[in-house]
Amino acid sequence: QVQLVESGGGLVQAGGSLRLSCAASGRTYTTYAVGWFRQAPGKEREFVAATTWGGSLTYYQDSVKGRFTISRDNAKSTVWLQMNGLKPEDTAVYYCAAALSNLRLRDWAGYESRGQGTQVTVSS
Numbered sequence: 487q488v489q490l491v492e493s494g495g496g497l498v499q500a501g502g503s504l505r506l507s508c509a510a511s512g513r514t515y516t517t518y519a520v521g522w523f524r525q526a527p528g529k530e531r532e533f534v535a536a537t538t539w540g541g542s543l544t545y546y547q548d549s550v551k552g553r554f555t556i557s558r559d560n561a562k563s564t565v566w567l568q569m570n571g572l573k574p575e576d577t578a579v580y581y582c583a584a585a586l587s588n589l590r591l592r593d594w595a596g597y598e599s600r601g602q603g604t605q606v607t608v609s610s
Contacts, residue, residue: 487599488512488584495580495604498572506567506604508582519585520558520565523594524578524606534580535567536591545591550576572608579603 494506508520521536535556536545544556553572558565565582583597590596 488518490582490584490599490601492580492582492601492604495606497607497609500573500608500610502572502608503568503570504572504606506569506580506582506606508565508567508601510563510565510584512599517586518599519588519591520556521583521585521591521597522556522565522567522580523583524576524580525603526575526578529578531581531594533592533594537565538588538591543588569606572606574608574610576606577608578606580606 488510489512491509494504498504517539519538522534523531524534525531534547534550535554537556537558541558553570555568581603582601584599585597
């Protein structure tokens with residue numbers, strides 16, 4: 487497994503931007519697909535975005551399409567989630583996760599490694 491550490495969360499006004507980072511260490515990172523999930527208070531964890539190991543394919547939840555962009559640099563063992571046009575409903579703890587398989591990238595259970603999360607708060 488790989489170890490994942492998220493960073494970049496914080497407090498931002500509606501309409502603002504944040505860039506989350508997911509740094510990996512441990513086993514070969516480049517063979518893992520990476521996803522971002524989020525969990526708001528009182529709600530279930532939900533899929534946000536994912537990228538395959540080569541970065542050629544990306545997937546997004548409908549509510550973030552056009553606002554969020556996932557990207558990765560395998561040489562730096564880092565995946566980013568650029569979040570623009572943030573809304574109060576984007577407030578949540580954001581988690582990154584790594585998976586050996588691309589089959590279940592929208593499913594939290596499809597990932598073998600998970601980070602501890604970073605808080606994103608969007609004020610109205």
